[in-house]
Amino acid sequence: MSRKLSLPDGPALGAQAGKLDAPSARRNLEPLLAALAGRLPEEGRALELASGTGQHVVAFARAHPGLHWTPSDVEMARLASIAAWAEEAGLPNLAGPVRLDACTEGWAARRGPVDVLVLVNLLHLISDAEMAALLDEAEQALAPGGVFALYGPFLRGGVATSAGDAAFDASLRAQDPAIGYKDAQDVADVAGALRLTVERVEMPANNLLFLLRKPAQGGV
Numbered sequence: 426m427s428r429k430l431s432l433p434d435g436p437a438l439g440a441q442a443g444k445l446d447a448p449s450a451r452r453n454l455e456p457l458l459a460a461l462a463g464r465l466p467e468e469g470r471a472l473e474l475a476s477g478t479g480q481h482v483v484a485f486a487r488a489h490p491g492l493h494w495t496p497s498d499v500e501m502a503r504l505a506s507i508a509a510w511a512e513e514a515g516l517p518n519l520a521g522p523v524r525l526d527a528c529t530e531g532w533a534a535r536r537g538p539v540d541v542l543v544l545v546n547l548l549h550l551i552s553d554a555e556m557a558a559l560l561d562e563a564e565q566a567l568a569p570g571g572v573f574a575l576y577g578p579f580l581r582g583g584v585a586t587s588a589g590d591a592a593f594d595a596s597l598r599a600q601d602p603a604i605g606y607k608d609a610q611d612v613a614d615v616a617g618a619l620r621l622t623v624e625r626v627e628m629p630a631n632n633l634l635f636l637l638r639k640p641a642q643g644g645v
């Protein structure tokens with residue numbers, strides 16, 4: 426399910442028809458590329474959830490040419506933008522986008538197994554139950570040895586890391602009391618219960634990148 430939320434930094438139409446351009450996606454792209462370098466398998470299949478404008482996946486595909494990338498989103502306008510960015514890039518390892526609701530059951534069976542999953546800035550926009558469903562599907566979608574790179578803003582010990590984060594979290598909860606920033610520990614707990622190993626990387630602007638790894642076959 427996708428909510429109609431009022432968000433700061435929403436995407437605007439870019440220079441080329443159909444291509445949306447999000448300031449936040451531009452800001453966090455370089456830190457994300459740097460953090461992902463050396464942390465993803467060199468080859469295999471990669472699926473991005475909630476790809477948004479499509480800016481990120483083009484850069485991910487350029488930076489990781491041995492991975493075959495498929496972007497996805499639930500909203501038709503985003504899918505059109507992703508298709509426009511992908512078409513312009515013309516990369517052999519980047520497929521067109523697929524429609525996928527990351528919070529509903531069944532996508533793992535349809536889209537998996539994948540060696541890499543990426544999700545940037547969605548968890549704070551969904552409910553706890555939707556997060557649990559998403560992580561459950563993600564675990565099912567990962568091939569043995571696969572990694573789920575999960576980035577966003579999080580609470581630490583129930584507390585926002587800045588006044589700006591507290592205000593944004595409050596504005597989300599005012600729009601829908603079921604959504605809002607998740608606590609970093611809750612993400613680690615849910616991932617641990619799914620037997621995913623958890624690496625936590627501190628990112629600029631108090632954000633976190635989780636690398637959730639599924640043990641290789643025969644591993645613990």
Ligand SMILES: C[S@@+](CC[C@H](N)C(=O)[O-])C[C@H]1O[C@@H](n2cnc3c(N)ncnc32)[C@H](O)[C@@H]1O
Pocket residue numbers: 426427428447449450474475476477478481497498499500503525526527528529544545546547550
């Ligand atoms: C804040 S944007 C982040 C987009 C992109 N990952 C980025 O960082 O620029 C959230 C995105 O999640 C998508 N979305 C919302 N609910 C979703 C769901 N249930 N499944 C998949 N995508 C969803 C929205 O359409 C939007 O593109």
